[in-house]
Amino acid sequence: MKFSFPKIALIGNPNSGKSTLFNQLTGLRQKTGNFPGVTVEKKTGTLRFPDSAAAGTPQETLTLTEATLIDLPGIYSIYPKSRDEQVAIDILANPQHPDHPDAVVVVADASNLQRNLLLFTQIADLGFPTVLALNMLDVADSMNLKVNAVQLAMQLNVPVVRINARTGEGIDRLREAIKGVSADGKSKPTYFLDPAESQADLIGEVKENYQLDNSYLALQYLCQHDSFTFLNVNQKADLEKRIIDHNFDKTDFLAHETITRYARLRPLVAKSVTIIGESDQPAWTRRLDKIMLHPVWGYVAFLMVLLLIFQAVFAWAQYPMDWLDQGTANAIQWTKNTLPSGVLNDLLTDGLMAGIGGVIIFIPQIAFLFGLVGLLEESGYMARVMVIMDKLMRKFGLNGRSVVPLISGVACAVPAIMTTRSINNSYERLLTIFVTPLMSCSARLPIYTILIALVVPDETVLGFLNLQGLVLLGLYMLGLVGALASAWLFSLFIPRLEPSYFILEMPTYKWPRWSHLGITMYDSVRSFVVEAGKIIVAISIVLWVLASYGPGDEMARAETEVINEMTNAAPQTQQAAVASARLESSYAGHFGKFIEPAIRPLGYDWKIGIALITSFAAREVFVGTMSTIYSIGGDAGEDAVTIRQRLQKERNPRTGGPMYTPAVSFSLLMFYVFAMMCMSTLAVVYRETHGWKWPLIQLAYTMFLAYVSAWATFQLLS
Amino acid sequence: MLATRTLSDLKMGERAIIKSFSDRAMSLKLLEMGCLPGCEVRLDATAPFGDPICVRVGGCYCLSLRRNEAASIEVE
Numbered sequence: 001m002k003f004s005f006p007k008i009a010l011i012g013n014p015n016s017g018k019s020t021l022f023n024q025l026t027g028l029r030q031k032t033g034n035f036p037g038v039t040v041e042k043k044t045g046t047l048r049f050p051d052s053a054a055a056g057t058p059q060e061t062l063t064l065t066e067a068t069l070i071d072l073p074g075i076y077s078i079y080p081k082s083r084d085e086q087v088a089i090d091i092l093a094n095p096q097h098p099d100h101p102d103a104v105v106v107v108a109d110a111s112n113l114q115r116n117l118l119l120f121t122q123i124a125d126l127g128f129p130t131v132l133a134l135n136m137l138d139v140a141d142s143m144n145l146k147v148n149a150v151q152l153a154m155q156l157n158v159p160v161v162r163i164n165a166r167t168g169e170g171i172d173r174l175r176e177a178i179k180g181v182s183a184d185g186k187s188k189p190t191y192f193l194d195p196a197e198s199q200a201d202l203i204g205e206v207k208e209n210y211q212l213d214n215s216y217l218a219l220q221y222l223c224q225h226d227s228f229t230f231l232n233v234n235q236k237a238d239l240e241k242r243i244i245d246h247n248f249d250k251t252d253f254l255a256h257e258t259i260t261r262y263a264r265l266r267p268l269v270a271k272s273v274t275i276i277g278e279s280d281q282p283a284w285t286r287r288l289d290k291i292m293l294h295p296v297w298g299y300v301a302f303l304m305v306l307l308l309i310f311q312a313v314f315a316w317a318q319y320p321m322d323w324l325d326q327g328t329a330n331a332i333q334w335t336k337n338t339l340p341s342g343v344l345n346d347l348l349t350d351g352l353m354a355g356i357g358g359v360i361i362f363i364p365q366i367a368f369l370f371g372l373v374g375l376l377e378e379s380g381y382m383a384r385v386m387v388i389m390d391k392l393m394r395k396f397g398l399n400g401r402s403v404v405p406l407i408s409g410v411a412c413a414v415p416a417i418m419t420t421r422s423i424n425n426s427y428e429r430l431l432t433i434f435v436t437p438l439m440s441c442s443a444r445l446p447i448y449t450i451l452i453a454l455v456v457p458d459e460t461v462l463g464f465l466n467l468q469g470l471v472l473l474g475l476y477m478l479g480l481v482g483a484l485a486s487a488w489l490f491s492l493f494i495p496r497l498e499p500s501y502f503i504l505e506m507p508t509y510k511w512p513r514w515s516h517l518g519i520t521m522y523d524s525v526r527s528f529v530v531e532a533g534k535i536i537v538a539i540s541i542v543l544w545v546l547a548s549y550g551p552g553d554e555m556a557r558a559e560t561e562v563i564n565e566m567t568n569a570a571p572q573t574q575q576a577a578v579a580s581a582r583l584e585s586s587y588a589g590h591f592g593k594f595i596e597p598a599i600r601p602l603g604y605d606w607k608i609g610i611a612l613i614t615s616f617a618a619r620e621v622f623v624g625t626m627s628t629i630y631s632i633g634g635d636a637g638e639d640a641v642t643i644r645q646r647l648q649k650e651r652n653p654r655t656g657g658p659m660y661t662p663a664v665s666f667s668l669l670m671f672y673v674f675a676m677m678c679m680s681t682l683a684v685v686y687r688e689t690h691g692w693k694w695p696l697i698q699l700a701y702t703m704f705l706a707y708v709s710a711w712a713t714f715q716l717l718s
Numbered sequence: 719m720l721a722t723r724t725l726s727d728l729k730m731g732e733r734a735i736i737k738s739f740s741d742r743a744m745s746l747k748l749l750e751m752g753c754l755p756g757c758e759v760r761l762d763a764t765a766p767f768g769d770p771i772c773v774r775v776g777g778c779y780c781l782s783l784r785r786n787e788a789a790s791i792e793v794e
Binding site for chain 1: 754782784
């Protein structure tokens with residue numbers, strides 16, 4: 001007999017401390033992935049049971065040593081309101097699902113017991129062996145609520161464990177309790193609410209026809225068959241017909257179900273919870289909200305938080321980024337010199353290693369940003385930001401919840417788009433995904449820096465503002481304005497199918513747990529390196545091939561020509577000229593020449609054309625390509641000053657003046673502000689929207705926007 | 719005759735009892751979040767520009783919702 005460890009699902013309301021508990025139970029023994037078939041992030045981990053038996057012969061005793069813990073998205077009920085939440089019921093209702101649990105741990109916020117128990121009664125009615133983990137007893141305490149866990153366990157007839165997910169208190173007892181129920185197997189529940197009470201015939205029919213022995217599961221077949229992937233078209237049609245035959249009104253039934261469940265919970269909660277005095281949110285939460293939601297101070301506070309984020313992402317992250325950059329350059333140099341030179345060496349160093357370097361350089365920024373966003377979410381402040389931003393966001397067809405992806409977009413659109421999953425309105429989610437790439441991500445920063453340094457004087461204006469910094473800020477603002485305006489524009493065209501909801505629970509303020517934060521940072525970095533890394537590395541290799549080879553012997557001919565012409569030049573100048581000539585006759589050079597007519601109105605030549613094409617895959621390639629084109633050094637370990645000096649010297653063959661005039665540079669800046677030049681983002685949008693339609697519209701739209709604004713800028717300034 | 723009062727008509731700090739819901743689809747969500755008929759609510763805070771609002775539900779937690787959402791909750 002093949003023995004597999006039991007699967008335990010962790011379920012709870014949002015803000016009940018579920019993720020913290022998950023981290024406590026599994027530590028670092030966790031994996032992140034996707035639930036099969038959908039792109040909702042799935043976290044699983046190994047749960048070790050405490051040693052109860054002495055070492056013996058494990059084959060015979062079969063004592064459970066561990067279980068697989070699956071973290072399900074936070075939900076208020078098993079009737080999902082967003083795509084994220086859909087996963088939970090998919091797993092619970094389908095015994096064939098690979099993640100279908102053997103037992104369930106329901107985490108409940110003790111300070112809001114009645115509402116948290118609603119979900120518990122639904123899970124229990126589905127027949128799962130259940131453990132109730134009572135969390136946040138300290139918050140309940142501060143709200144003058146005393147919860148009697150023993151009484152509650154007797155009332156609910158399940159093990160109830162008092163825990164503190166933040167300090168780890170009670171976790172061992174919870175492990176014991178889970179171990180106790182995980183071998184139980186499903187049983188016929190004593191229903192809190194048996195749908196057969198009022199719909200005996202209909203429920204009976206469904207149970208019989210679909211071989212179900214649980215009435216509540218039968219009800220789920222009726223209410224949610226549309227979204228159940230494990231039912232086929234005929235089954236769905238059959239259920240639909242039964243609903244009509246029996247005149248079953250789903251909305252009415254569900255409203256009735258919720259009210260009845262609460263009515264039955266009320267006396268039970270009253271017996272287990274003693275209220276001493278007036279219960280209210282902790283005083284410091286109320287006091288902090290007076291500031292955070294204040295018409296003036298609320299925005300001031302938010303602005304300070306934004307400034308802190310920018311400071312961290314742009315100033316503090318610079319140090320580790322410099323080390324990484326230097327480290328990559330050194331590693332490339334060392335490999336180049338150590339390995340025998342040749343094509344393989346070049347591919348490894350200039351192609352692969354430079355590509356990997358281009359990915360890891362962004363790790364500090366991603367880690368800082370998502371660490372800070374995680375901090376804001378953990379502390380409860382993010383919910384306040386959503387509240388104060390909702391009205392503004394709504395004007396553009398978005399939702400207060402869109403703020404998080406937009407802020408995250410400043411580091412990288414890939415993880416930012418993944419955070420849109422918490423927006424439960426699919427329309428607002430789509431709009432947010434659509435405009436997030438317009439926020440200036442960190443990959444645009446090197447382009448901005450070089451071009452600004454080229455044409456904007458390093459002067460102080462108004463006594464204290466640096467002109468270059470001001471222009472940089474302007475570009476970021478332009479991205480934000482572009483994002484909001486585009487959202488508004490598209491909200492006029494995309495039909496709104498469902499009404500917009502805001503309804504959001506405001507959690508109490510909490511001190512973040514640093515270990516938890518570390519895990520969040522690690523997760524976001526890992527997903528960035530895997531998601532964006534794959535594409536950037538692949539493109540770097542392709543780019544290297546295109547720039548290193550040309551049709552026929554063109555490259556060799558160009559090289560000989562240059563050498564013959566420049567016999568008297570210094571070897572360094574000659575080398576540079578050779579590299580430049582080789583590039584011009586390579587495949588990449590041909591591509592650049594091919595698109596030159598299209599980009600001439602923007603003021604660009606074929607060299608910029610190559611950079612445009614290569615950075616189409618990922619913007620960060622731009623600077624590297626420019627340094628290759630202008631043959632500085634020869635590897636991607638770029639040095640901004642040398643590139644700048646080289647760019648300044650570049651002449652426009654047609655005018656004889658400098659190539660990088662303010663008109664050309666600003667035109668390029670405009671182009672990069674708006675153009676969605678990032679394969680990883682396209683891939684993520686494809687995955688999140690389930691098709692090529694939206695990523696392609698998005699690409700066409702942003703390219704159009706970029707082209708037109710770059711053209712207008714060039715024409716105005718020249 | 720008094721017009722029907724809704725949650726969105728409450729003044730700051732004012733308490734009321736939820737009576738019924740006028741939006742069926744929204745009522746499901748609100749019920750699940752613990753806004754039950756007979757439940758006491760109190761207007762705790764409003765966001766800048768008066769929307770959304772923050773409401774204390776049943777003395778145990780704070781719910782934020784938009785004015786138009788609050789207007790679907792009839793109170794007395």
